[in-house]
Amino acid sequence: MFYFKRYSPFILLLLLFLVINALLRTVLLLHPITQSEFELVDLMKIYFWGGLSDFFVYSIGSIFLWLYLLFLSxxxxxxxxxxxxxxxxxxxxxxxxxxxxxxxxxxxxxxxxxxxxxxxxxxxxxxxxxLPKYRKSIRLGLYSLTIFLFVLVMVQNAVSEFFFWNEFGVRYNFIAVDYLVYTNTVIGNIMESYPVVPLFLSVGIITIGITYWIVKNSLYFLDNLPKSTDKIKGTVAYTVLFVTAVTVIPMLGDKANNDNVFVNELQANGIYKFAIAFKNNELDFDTYYKTLSSKKAFALLKKAMQGTSNNSTLRMVKSEGDELKKNVVLITVESLSEEFMTEFGNQKHITPFLDSLAEKSLQFTNLYAVGNRTVRGLEAVTLCLPPSPAESVVKRKDNKNKFSTGSIFKGKGYTVKYFYGGDAYFDNMEDFFGGNGYEIIDKKSFQPQEITFQNIWGVCDEDMYRKAIQEMNQEAKQNRPFFNHIMTVSNHRPFTYPEGKIDISSKSKSRNGGVKYTDYALKQFFSMAQKQTWFKNTVFVIVADHCASSSGKTELPLEKYRIPALVYAPGFIAPKHVPTLMSQIDLMPTVMGLLNFSYESKFFGQDVFQSDYQARAFIATYQDLGLIKNNVLTILSPVKKVKQYRLIQKKNKELKPEFEIHYTEQPMQHLNKQLIEETIAYYQTTAHLLKAKKLNKTKA
Incomplete structure (x- = not known):
């Protein structure tokens, strides 16, 4: 048929799409972040099933090209x-x-x-x-422009996929969808992080060259436009191909079920992954995950969390001592992996202040972040509940009036504020914190003279801390305790910060520089805070929102979730290492326990110093939901899949066992049913309670 001849632009662009994706797979396969070895059968799957997936994705995505060619006449x-x-x-x-x-x-x-x-x-x-006399020339120009645009999309997508892989070690996912929503911030980040002029010039030159080749080899098609009979035959054939593609692509997605996550990611088509992520920004737990009866799930929850009843997490947390109305400053640090700190094996000494502060603090050495996005970390320390599949509560419509750390402090007479150096509109933070009773101080609150340095993410951490000190000085004058939550931004690509502050130039745009400047700014904050009247009556809580990277050979690589957490209150809390396995959601309930707070709680998070605390931690991606307990990692995945891994700590003579973050995750052939049911119970009850609005703020 005319549309499927070798000179047809439809076929030429198909060949281009297949070649680009094959080259992209090869580049990603050889990328340093792809920390895996591949057997021959793995490579065959990657290229065969991947190529087939590319073919059918093109069959769907080329519908606009088909319509354009169909109406050439x-x-x-x-x-x-x-x-x-x-x-x-x-x-x-x-x-x-x-x-x-x-x-x-x-x-x-x-x-x-x-x-x-x-x-x-x-x-x-x-x-x-x-202008019929010039119709042929005009059509050639418009045709060339159309081909150029299609080629540009293919080339630019390949470049985008490379940089996304470079950042996250996976194909497009929910993060890419977020990036599409927050286009201005993301484009700004790219502009500041990469040599965009040479990059865009290269993309442009390559696109022009390929366009010239396609136009030259498809001139016969343009000079001999298809007849009506050819159009009818071609449309019938394309319709069959389109319907087949819609049917087959999900089946090919099911083929990506290898134990090695990198095989699954490389086998997939990035555009299809993006479409799936865009469509499924929420996953109904009961539909996609293995479940228990509601009665059994809540019975298991009650066993794990004593004091709960009536299919809820509602219980009374009582303290025997007098409540201490100390100020609390919670600092969630952007992308601060535990492995950046010296005691966890880092030899580059990029966190000298945090290293020294750790020795003066209550340090939780075995704490895991619940996810790998900022919104997950914010959700964990604010709502203290396990992560939900798909999108964080922070970004959902039903994200207001929740039972939160802020609501507890507010109920005890505290002023409650959220500080962010960027625009709190990003990641829906403004809507979430504002809807849960926090006063928001973000970049919009700054006067021009208060900003000494900023990049696309916001003002530098030093500027944010100076603003926070000003606000806290004003709060202290009100004779009310304050709870302030500060979210940092400087340890984020493009890793730019004021020059001359540390011995790594901002121009290097390196992760080490970002970490070291973040550490430096934190030192300046405490230097300022120590001079304030409210300092001695304040508890400082420092924790990462998530690790710097989330990619690994397994679905949930433990070292990519291990984060530092410190509670610093000189003269009140004695320095101590706490190696107890715990989750990010337990941090604030534990701090409230240190303050002898008595309160009615709906938190899943618990005070780890209580005798009934059962050591466990939650870690998750947008789809894989994990529970760490008894040296076993249990993972629930969509399509009701369950996996378990025996966790074997790696030995490092230079580190104490509590500071070793690397584990071998050994697949278990015989699954532990008890741990599977407990994992299901935690996540299922979380989903049910959120849907039923039973995790909303308790009415006074």
Missing amino acids: DKKYAAPTGYIVFGLLILLLAYLTFFNTILDEYGGSLPEIVIGFLSLKTICFGLLLF
């Missing part, structure tokens, strides 16, 4: 058809421009985009209609 410009079509285009354009339409109901940029496209289409149609 000279007949539509013949009188009177051409004039009628042109007139209708003008009328439609006028209607959309001057009258209220359904597009206006959607709002945003949609009306402008549609009007712009229709204007261009009308102009091009007019040129081809009224």
Whole structure:
């Protein structure tokens, strides 16, 4: 058939798409972050199933190309058809421009985009209609531009996938969807992190070269436009191909079930992964995960969390001592992996202040972050509940009036604030914290003279800390205790910060520089805080939001979730190492225990110093939900899959066992049913209680 000949642009672009994706797989396969060895059968799966997936993804994605080629014709410009079509285009354009339409109901940029496209289409149609002598040249120009755009999308997507892999070690996922939503911040981050001019020039040159080759080799198609019979036959064939692709692609997705996560990721098609992530930003637990009866799930929860009843987490937390209304400053540090600290084996000494502070603090040496995004860390220390599949509660519509650390402090007479150096609109933080009773201090609150340095993520940490000190000085004058939550931003790509502060230049844009400046800024904060009247009556809690990287050979590599956590209150809390296995969600309930708080709790998080605490930790991605307990990692995955790994701590003579973060995750052939049911119980009850709004704030 005419559309499927070797000179057809449809076929030439298909070949290009297959070649680009094969090359991309090879590059990602050899990337340093791909920490895995592959057997021959693995490589065969990656390239065979991957190539097949690429073919069918193209079959769906090329629908716009197909429609463009289908409507290439000279007949539509013949009188009177051409004039009628042109007139209708003008009328439609006028209607959309001057009258209220359904597009206006959607709002945003949609009306402008549609009007712009229709204007261009009308102009091009007019040129081809009224300049028949130049029709061939005009069509060639428009055809070349169309091919250029399709090639550009393919090339640019490959580049984007490379950089996404470089950052996260996976294909597109929910993070990529977030990046599409927060385009301005993300583009700014790219502009500041990478040599964009050479990069864009290279992409442009490559795209122009490929476009020239395709146009040159498809001129026969353009000079001999298909007849009506060819169009009918071609459309029937393409429809069959399209329907087949829609059916087959999910099946190919099921083929990605290797124990080695890298095999699954390399086998997948990034565009399809993006589409799935965009569609499934929420996953219903009961639909996608293995479940228990509700009665059994809550019975197991009650066994793990004593004092709960009536299918809830509601219980009374009582303290025997007098409540201490000390100020609390919670600092969640961006991307601070435990492995950055010297005592955990880092030889580059990039956290000298934190290293010294740890020796003066209550240090939790075996604490795991619940996820690998900032919103997960914020959710964990604010709502103290296990992570939910898909999107964090922070980013959901139903994210307000939750039972939170802020609500407890507020109920005890504290002022409650959230500090963020960037725009709190990002990641829905403003909506979440504002909707849960926090006053928000973000970049919009800064006066121009208060900003000494900023990048796309916001003001530098030093500026944020100076602002926080000012606010706390004002709060101290009100004779009320305060709870302030500060979220840092400097340890984030592009890793730029004020020059001359540390011995690593900001121009290097290196992770080590970002970490060391973050540590330096924290030192400046404490230097300022020690001079304030409220310092001696304040408890400082420092914890990472998540690790710097989340990629690994297994679904949930433990070392990518291990984070530092310190409680510093000189004269009140004695320095001590706590090697107890615990979760990020336990940190604030433990701090409240140190303050002798008595309160009605709905938290899943617990005070780890209580005698009934059972050591366990939650770690998760957007789909894989894990529980660490008794040296076993249990993982629940969609399609009701369950895996378990025996955790064997690696030996390092230079480190104490409590500071060794690396484990061998050995697949278990005989699964521990008790741990599986306990894992299900935690995550299932979390999902049920959230859906039933039983984790909302307790009414006074």
